[in-house]
Amino acid sequence: MPRMLELERCIQRYTRANPNSARQLDRAAKVMPGGNTRSVLFYEPFPLVMTAGSGCFLDDLDGHRYVDFLAEYTAALYGHSHPIITQALTEAIANGVNLSAHTELEARLAALLVERFGCIEQVRFTNSGTEANLLALAAAKAYTGRSGIIVFNGGYHGGVLSFAGAGTAMNVPHRVYLADYNDVDSVERLLHEHVDIAAILVEPMLGAGGCICAAPGFLEGLRERSQAHGTLLIFDEVMTSRLAPGGLQEKLGVTPDLITLGKYLGGGMPCGALGGRREIMAQFDPRHGGLSHAGTFNNNVLTMAAGIAGLEQVYTRDEALKLNARGDRLREQLNEVLVPLPMHFTGQGSVMNLHPTASPIRRPSDSPTDRNDLRDLFFFHLLECGIYSARRGLFALSLPLTEHDLNRLVTAIQAFVERYGALATEA
Template sequence: MTTSTLSAAQPAAPRELTTPAEALAAAAHAFAARNPKSARQYELATGVMPGGNTRSVLFYEPFPLAMTKGEGCRLWDADSHEYLDFIAEFSAGIYGHSDPQIRRAIDAALDDGLNLSGHNLLESRLAKAVCERFTSLQSVRFTNSGTEANLMMLAAARAFTGRSKVVVFVGGYHGGVLTFGRGPNAVNVPHEFLYARYNDVNSVARLLHDNPSEVAAILVEPMQGASGCIVGDRDFLKGLRELATAHGALLMFDEVMTSRLAPGGLQSTLEIVPDLTSLGKYIGGGMSFGAFGGRADIMQLFDPRRSGALQHAGTFNNNVMTMAAGFTGLTQVYTPEAALALTARGDTLRDALNARFSAANVALRFIGVGSLMNLQITDRPVRSVRDIDASLNVFKDLFFFHLLENGIYIARRGYVVLSLPVGDAETARFEAAVASFIERYGHLLPKSKETDRQ
């Protein structure tokens, strides 16, 4: 065979993809080709579950990965691919997948019986640890999720104030039935909600002025997590505290996600004391968990010794696995020192990633606080969901598939979460994957404009 024949037999060089849509289609096709067992698992699931799914946030096209094993900060899927876990169960998995102290606590609890049909010796111990850690909580009650915790906070606020309306924020997320994105949500509970703009205290003042003596509470996340880690300005959040006090409403902080960002939650960093706070995620040690608490005079509404006390049921509110794992995690693993260190690690990583985007002159940035961050397709400040152009989500999708190809697992919406097992080697690998993304797709990415840079 001649040299010219050899050359003719070579496959043509791949054509450079010229549009983001082309690049995304190619990435999705390659993803599907690499994961036939996950595809088969998804096909099986669709036969018995709507869309093969029982948790909407986990779905993505062409099909979601099926995970089979986790260890430390690593995951393995059905096709035996290994990933660095940079989503950490959407912030609940702060301890990783196999913390030995958490495991010993769960094993010890199981040794003494799974369901004890009454009060146990573990629940007040965890309650004391939670109240000591989050000092605005003078007393606390447990639930099975952050969603339940927020529902109970709303019930408490309405009963305590005798009012019916609640101020919430466009882009806010307080659970599966308390979702306030860009439009109506058919599964939301039917409270009387008044919609304000995040980081705009005047929009709240107008609602309070227009609804005198009718607003029971202002419900807010100190950082809007599900909408993309949009950080609340300190002045905005302090303004909410002042408005709530002036109008006789309760200020309720949803710290289900943000409580991890400082030893006493983000409220301790902000130096703002809410009337009620909801917690969840990691505080259960990886088990199903939620909690709400705050001022003693409000929480005493649930005291069963009182005539007419509010009822708060839940078979698994004090289940021994959560009580044991939560106490061990909060007091022995995610100590105040560990919280500060993880927040610092996240800040360092976010700054390094944004420096790479800036140097490449592309209009991409990670926003957030500490160990919680989200990719946004802009290099301008993001103060509310109004500053996020959903038509550019193709770039988040492309980023997601690129990271999967490089063995890194995040949420498709660009949400990134650090867990305690993530160390320097893991963050260095994440940074390298971002660098290769810029190199691979830089010709397609939106460019920064000098006049728009922060």
């Protein structure tokens, strides 16, 4: 196929341009399996190795500079080394990193989350969104006395709660029932067939599954049915909480029982949080011998300090509205550029994902996998243009991006249409 030949040429140019990244992977592979310790970062023939980041730019081992449109898979909302975040970290380090005790910082960040997210009455901190989701499921099972969990095909709730395709051997052994995203009837059937459902765990927009938005009525239907069956509704907003001042639960007007958070909320430090209704969260109250939730770094001062600085001084409610409005405008503009091709972006606000089809996407299975070579060609073309994104098509905006930077992306995609348009329409 001509498209495959063009992709091969593109990869050959990539290989010639990045010999130092290739050599680094070989060195790393001697001490780490595949030279990797974070699976999502690997791609063939070898991944780029970055040496520095500043604002919205990344520098690699071969001396190239990229505009960062991946933003640490949504976590680098503040960009790289934001001065306010850096100052907060510097002050925290000066006062002692590990204090072996409660600090004032954890309560301050907790109060900010309670104020920001309407469904939260109390909160617990973890070190990642994965941990937050594990904690949420444990809380739901203990509170309801049930053991089953409804999740969705293509959903991702962390490295041990991944439900794409056939799942993974890495998943923790919960009793899981799979429903289809944007299909309330599939959930209704499971609730009637199984009386042991403790919770419905759902992303209000699928993140890793392709930035697929919830259809009108879907989340409302989950809320109604969960209440009717005595089941808790958990929103995984680890990725989506940045899409509105109070998360998508605020924007969409659907209130879950529990919400999980992470990514940018730690100001770039490892972070996760579980929040929700007081009577559910009260299970963790150590004064009453409740559920034990340990974790050496749950309240580490670096995450707490960076998180506070970010919410108080940088990602205010007004800034959240502005950034996501910019993202909506950009996505519409990119889709206009891509009209001649069987490709389009889905998502909302500051997070979006490319799909190699012009057809509507309601669930992950709607995105064709037999056209991934087109998506790959798009990825390597953007690298040649100095644009860094995820090979799977994920794009996330960060606050330091300027209109000039956004226009660079538009121009690069216009060049893709002009250069590869004929190949993109191949069967």
